Amino acid sequence: MLDYKSIIANKIKAPLETAELISLITETADDSFGDYAFPCFKLARVMHMSPVQIAEKLANEVELDEHIVQVRAVNGYLNFFVNRTELTWEVISDVFAARGSYGNSDIGEGKTVCIDYSSVNICKSFHIGHLSTTAIGSALYKIYSALGYKVVGINHLGDYGTQFGKMIVAFKLWGNRDIAEREGVKELQRLYVKFHQEEPAHPELTEQAREWFSRIEKGDKEAQELFEFFKRITLNEVKTVYERLNVKFDSWNGESFFNDKMAEPLQMLREKGLITESQGAQIVDLSEYGMSPCLLVKSDGSSLYATRDIAAAIWRKREYNFDKCLYVVAYQQNLHFKQFFKVLELAGFDWAKDLVHVAFGMVSLEDGSMSTRKGNVVLLKDVIDKAVAKAGDIIAEKNPDLSDRDKIAEQVGVGAVLFSALENSRIKDIVFSYDRVLNFDGETSPYLQYTYARCNSIIAKAGDYKSGKVAGDYRTLDNPETLRLIKLIGSFPQAVKDAAVKYEPCIISALLIDIAQAFNRFYIEHRVLSDDLAERNARLQVVEVTASVIKRGLALLGIEAPDKM
Ligand code: ARG
Numbered sequence: 001m002l003d004y005k006s007i008i009a010n011k012i013k014a015p016l017e018t019a020e021l022i023s024l025i026t027e028t029a030d031d032s033f034g035d036y037a038f039p040c041f042k043l044a045r046v047m048h049m050s051p052v053q054i055a056e057k058l059a060n061e062v063e064l065d066e067h068i069v070q071v072r073a074v075n076g077y078l079n080f081f082v083n084r085t086e087l088t089w090e091v092i093s094d095v096f097a098a099r100g101s102y103g104n105s106d107i108g109e110g111k112t113v114c115i116d117y118s119s120v121n122i123c124k125s126f127h128i129g130h131l132s133t134t135a136i137g138s139a140l141y142k143i144y145s146a147l148g149y150k151v152v153g154i155n156h157l158g159d160y161g162t163q164f165g166k167m168i169v170a171f172k173l174w175g176n177r178d179i180a181e182r183e184g185v186k187e188l189q190r191l192y193v194k195f196h197q198e199e200p201a202h203p204e205l206t207e208q209a210r211e212w213f214s215r216i217e218k219g220d221k222e223a224q225e226l227f228e229f230f231k232r233i234t235l236n237e238v239k240t241v242y243e244r245l246n247v248k249f250d251s252w253n254g255e256s257f258f259n260d261k262m263a264e265p266l267q268m269l270r271e272k273g274l275i276t277e278s279q280g281a282q283i284v285d286l287s288e289y290g291m292s293p294c295l296l297v298k299s300d301g302s303s304l305y306a307t308r309d310i311a312a313a314i315w316r317k318r319e320y321n322f323d324k325c326l327y328v329v330a331y332q333q334n335l336h337f338k339q340f341f342k343v344l345e346l347a348g349f350d351w352a353k354d355l356v357h358v359a360f361g362m363v364s365l366e367d368g369s370m371s372t373r374k375g376n377v378v379l380l381k382d383v384i385d386k387a388v389a390k391a392g393d394i395i396a397e398k399n400p401d402l403s404d405r406d407k408i409a410e411q412v413g414v415g416a417v418l419f420s421a422l423e424n425s426r427i428k429d430i431v432f433s434y435d436r437v438l439n440f441d442g443e444t445s446p447y448l449q450y451t452y453a454r455c456n457s458i459i460a461k462a463g464d465y466k467s468g469k470v471a472g473d474y475r476t477l478d479n480p481e482t483l484r485l486i487k488l489i490g491s492f493p494q495a496v497k498d499a500a501v502k503y504e505p506c507i508i509s510a511l512l513i514d515i516a517q518a519f520n521r522f523y524i525e526h527r528v529l530s531d532d533l534a535e536r537n538a539r540l541q542v543v544e545v546t547a548s549v550i551k552r553g554l555a556l557l558g559i560e561a562p563d564k565m
Contacts, residue, residue, distance in 0.1 A: 001087070001090045001091055001094055001490045001493075002067060002086075002087070002090055004035070004036060004067070004068075004080075004082055004087075005022045005025045005036065006018070006022060007067050007068060008025055008036055008038065008068060008080050009021035009022045009025060011062045011063060011068060011071075012038060012058055012062070012078065013058060013061045013062075014040075014043055014047070014054075014058060015043075015046055015047065016042075016043070016046075021038070024038055024039060024042065025037070025038050027487070028079065031480055031483055031484065032480070033072075033074065033079050034070070034071075034072065034079030034080050034081045035080060035081055035082045035084075035087075035487075036079075036080045036082070037077050037078065037079050037080070038058075038077065038078040038080070039051070039076065039077055040052075040054040040055045040058065040076050040077065040078065041076060050076075051075075051076030052073075052075065052076050054076070055073035055074070055075075055076050055077060055078050056073045058073070058078055059071050059072065059073040059078055062078070062080075066083060066086070067082060067083055067086065068080055068081070068082060068083070069081050069082065069083050084478050084483060085474045085475055085477075085478060087483075087486065087487075087490070088474045088477050088478075088482070088483075088486050089470065089474055090490070091486050091487075091489055091490040091545065092470055092474075092486075092541050092542070092545050093470045094490075094493075095489065095545040095548050095549060096468050096469070096470055096544075096545070096548075098548075099468075100548065100551070100552065101146070101552065102492060102493070102548060102549055102552050103146060103492050103493045103495075103496040103549075103552055103553075103556070104146045104147070104148075104496075105146075105147050105148060105493065105496075105497070106147075106148040107147050107148060107497065108144060108147040108148035108149030108150075108500075109148040109149075111148075111149050111150070111323040111324075112149065112150045112151075112152065112320050112321060112322045112323055113144050113149045113150070113151050113152070113322060113323060113324045113325070113326065114151075114152045114154055114316050114320055114322045114324070114325040114326065115137050115140055115141055115144070115151060115152070115153050115154065115325075115326045115328065116137075116154045116156050116325070116326065116327045116328065116329075117133050117134065117136070117137020117138065117140075117141075117153065117154070117155070117326075117327075117328035118130060118133050118134040118137055118138075118155055118242075118247065118249075118328075119133065119154075119155055119156040119157065119158065119254075119329070120155065120157060120158065120234070120238050121157070121158030121159075122157060122158060122159045122164070122227075122230055122231050122234045122235075122254075123163070123164070123167055123185065123188045123189070123192065123230050123234055124158070124185070124189070124234070125185050125186070125189060125377050125379055126185075126237065126238045126241055126379065126380050126381070127377040127378055127379055127380055128363050128364075128365065128377075128378045128379070128380055128383055128432065129330075129362070129363060129377075130380055131363055131380055131383075131417065131420075131421050132328075132330070132360045132361070132363060132421045132426070132430070133328045133329060133330070133360070134242075134245060134247055134380075134421075135245070135418045135421035135422055135505075135557075135558065136328050136358065136360060136421060136422065136426060136503075136505060137153070137247075137326075137328040137358075138153075138245065138246070138247040138248075138558045139422055139505035139508075139556065139557050139558055140326065140328070140358070140500070140503060140505065141153050141248070142555070142556045142557075142558060143496060143499050143500050143505065143508070143556050144500055146496060146556060147496065147497065147500055151250075152250050152251060152316075152320050152322070153248060153249040153250050153251070154249065154250070154251045154253065154316075155249040155251070155252050155254070156253070156254055156255065156312065157231075157252060157253075157254025157255065157256075158254065158255060159227075159231060159254040159255055159256045160254070160255035160256040160259065160308065161213075161255075162209065162210070162213045163192070164212075164213060164216055164227055164230070165208075165209040165210060165211070165212040165213025165214075165216065166192065166195045166196075166205075166209040166212075166213075167188065167191065167192060167195075167226075167230060168209075168212040168216075168223060168226050168227070169195065169205055169208045169209045169212055170191035170192060170194055170195040171188075171191055171226065171230075174191055174194055175187065175191050177229070180229075180233055181233070184233055184234075184236070184237050185233060185234055185237050188230060188233060188234070195209070217259065235252075237381075240381075241380055241381050241384070244384060244410070244414055245384075245414060245418065245558065246414075246558050246560070247558065253312075255305070255308045255312075257312075258308045258311040258312050258315065261311045261312075261314075261315055262303050262307050262308065262310075262311045264311075265307075265310050265311050265314055265347075266282075266296065266297065266307070268347065269284065269296070269343070269347055272346075272347055272348070274343065274346055274347060275296065278293065279299065280299030281295060281297060281298055281299050282295075282296050282297040283295050283296060284296065284339075284343050284346070286339060286342055286343075289342055291335065291338060291339055291342065292335070292339075294306050294339040294340060294342070294343050296310075305336065306336060306339060306340045306343075309336075309340050310340050310343060310344060313325065313340070313344060313355060314344075314349075317349070317351055322351075322354065323354060324354045324355075324356060325354060325355050325356070326356050326358050326503065327355070327356065327357050327358060328358045328360070329357065329358070329359065330359065330360060330361075330362065331359040331360065331361060331427065333357075333359075334357065334359060337355075337357035337359075338357075341355050341357070356503065358426065358503045359426065359427060360421075360426040360427060361426065361427050361428045361429035361430060362429045362430070363421070363429075363430045363431075363432055364429070364430070364431055364432065365378055365383075365431070365432050365433075366431055366432065366433045366434075383417060383432070384413060384414060384417055386434060387413035387414070387416050387417050387434060387437065387438065388409050388410050388412075388413030388414065389409075389413070390413065390434055390438055391409045391410075391412040391413040391416065391438060391446070392405065392406070392409035392413075394412075394438060394440065394446075395408060395409055395412065395565065398440070398565075399564075399565065402564060402565070404562075404564075407562070408562045408564070408565060411449070411559075411560045411561075411562050412438075412445075412446050412449060412562070412565070413438075414559070414560075415445035415446065415449060415554070415559035415560065416437040416438050416444060416445050416446055417437065418445070418557065418558055418559055419437065419444060419445030419448075419509065419557065419559060420432055420436075420437045422505045422506060422508075422509050422557050423443065423444075423506055423509045423510070423513075424506055425504055425506050426503070426504060426506070443513045445554070445559055447513070447516060448512050448513070448516050448550055448553075448554060448559075448561075449554070449559075449561050449562060449565060450565050451516040451519055451520065451546075451550060452547055452550045452551055452554070452561045453561075453562060453563065453564050453565035454523075455519070455543045455544070455546050455547035455550070456547060456563050456564065457564070458523075458528055458529070458540070458543050459540060459543060459544060459547070461529060462528075462529060462536070462540055465537070465540045467544055468544070469541075470541070471537065471541075472534055472537040472538045472541070473534045473535075473538060474538055476532075476534060476535045476538050476539075477538050477539070477542065479525075479526070481518070481521050481522040481525045481526065482522055482526065482539075482542060484518050484521075484522075485515065485518040485519055485521075485522050485542065485546065486542070488511065488514050488515045488518055489515060489545055489546065489549050491511065492511060492515075492549050492552075492553065495507050495508055495511045496508060496556065499556075505556075505557055508553050508556055508557060509553075509557060511553070512549075512550060512553040512554070515546065515549060515550060515553075516550065519543075519546045522542065526539060527539075528540060528542075528543055
């Protein structure tokens with residue numbers, strides 16, 4: 001699309017820098033007042049006139065051309081009308097020229113972004129609490145890739161800690177491989193709970209667990225082998241969910257990967273005089289920054305979560321030379337990230353400013369079932385299964401003759417679950433409701449998919465329409481409903497960039513909902529398959545670009561768009 005703001009800024013003869021003029025120009029909310037507006041209030045002091053007078057003076061000085069066809073001074077504003085036929089032509093040709101990759105750009109070329117997301121814990125279930133990190137991280141992965149960045153997706157596994165010593169003891173006493181293979185993480189969890197139930201009456205268990213843990217650390221063969229067994233069981237389960245969600249990682253280097261990489265950073269922090277002793281432990285005092293100390297080595301010599309994150313950040317910088325490293329982790333860990341980012345900054349790493357905690361709120365289910373403490377977790381897999389089953393029922397009712405129903409139900413159910421984590425700004429807590437996320441008429445992913453399928457069926461009905469061809473008379477498209485839809489589609493590339501800059505996939509989801517709603521209004525007001533061929537052809541192009549942008553937007557969110565529904 002033409003850069004209308006720059007074109008307009010160059011036409012305003014006011015004593016301000018072009019960049020500032022551009023920043024003041026906004027899109028109008030109501031097309032009947034023009035397409036862009038420039039407020040003159042700021043100029044009053046410099047120009048010693050009232051905003052109303054300034055607007056009138058400036059309006060007289062604007063030179064109209066083929067892009068800007070009219071200007072009006074209204075209550076201290078300059079309102080500009082663009083050549084709407086040209087605007088429509090521009091948007092439609094941009095979408096067609098992109099051939100399915102509308103919104104892509106090369107602004108990220110040569111830059112690398114690491115995204116630490118999902119980051120599951122070995123021997124623990126993959127539950128609804130992991131939905132947001134997985135959905136947001138994966139969407140950011142796709143968004144940054146579309147903008148030309150090199151992206152490194154990292155699953156920073158929780159695969160280190162004394163709990164694995166306990167797991168081995170429990171497994172040797174009460175478990176066996178066949179059951180674990182069959183039952184998966186559920187069985188591992190059962191053993192872990194049993195260990196804690198038995199421990200008070202059998203204190204020797206604690207000592208045994210400690211021993212096994214230190215054998216893991218020393219690389220003892222049996223201990224390692226058992227740990228790898230638990231890891232395989234956990235990841236097998238998690239990976240089937242990732243496949244359904246269309247989520248990918250480039251690195252699975254988790255906490256244990258950094259076991260032998262902490263000595264160097266610790267030594268460096270000591271040399272810089274940042275580490276102090278406190279009751280036998282080694283800490284970095286952060287009281288000056290209003291934070292509790294960052295604990296790095298316990299009195300028994302063992303390292304902590306933060307120690308491994310510090311080592312991991314330094315390692316990632318060396319390995320990938322990232323321009324940004326994002327951590328998509330719940331806001332409960334705010335303090336942890338602030339602390340270790342600060343420690344790296346104090347250590348003199350100027351790239352500490354490129355570490356970003358992309359925080360998000362909590363997910364709970366409508367019936368309140370989300371209490372991890374008591375162990376009755378809601379598995380992500382179960383939520384997806386249920387959403388898919390319900391989607392299948394709805395589709396069967398709406399469209400009983402549809403072939404491929406199972407596949408489409410999967411796409412709709414999975415999409416609904418993902419979208420629930422991507423529709424609002426990250427930081428909001430979410431209450432998940434099956435009925436809400438699967439409402440085909442609501443602001444949901446099924447609604448977007450349904451609109452996409454409807455566009456396809458209109459095009460299929462048209463028969464002789466040549467798709468992907470910019471042609472015809474766009475004057476028939478100069479009406480408020482079409483203009484609104486075209487403008488929204490025209491703003492998609494900027495929305496993709498904004499989503500990346502703000503780490504907010506919801507900027508894309510919200511725009512898609514607006515586009516689908518605008519499309520449905522357009523469709524009600526204007527008969528697409530009109531008998532007037534010029535009109536019909538132009539309108540079909542609007543349908544086609546709508547379909548294209550919805551499909552592309554959904555893909556950036558990790559959601560598939562079935563052709564039929
Ligand atoms: N495994 C951790 C958890 O479940 C999340 C890890 C996030 N990434 C990191 N580098 N700290 O809480």
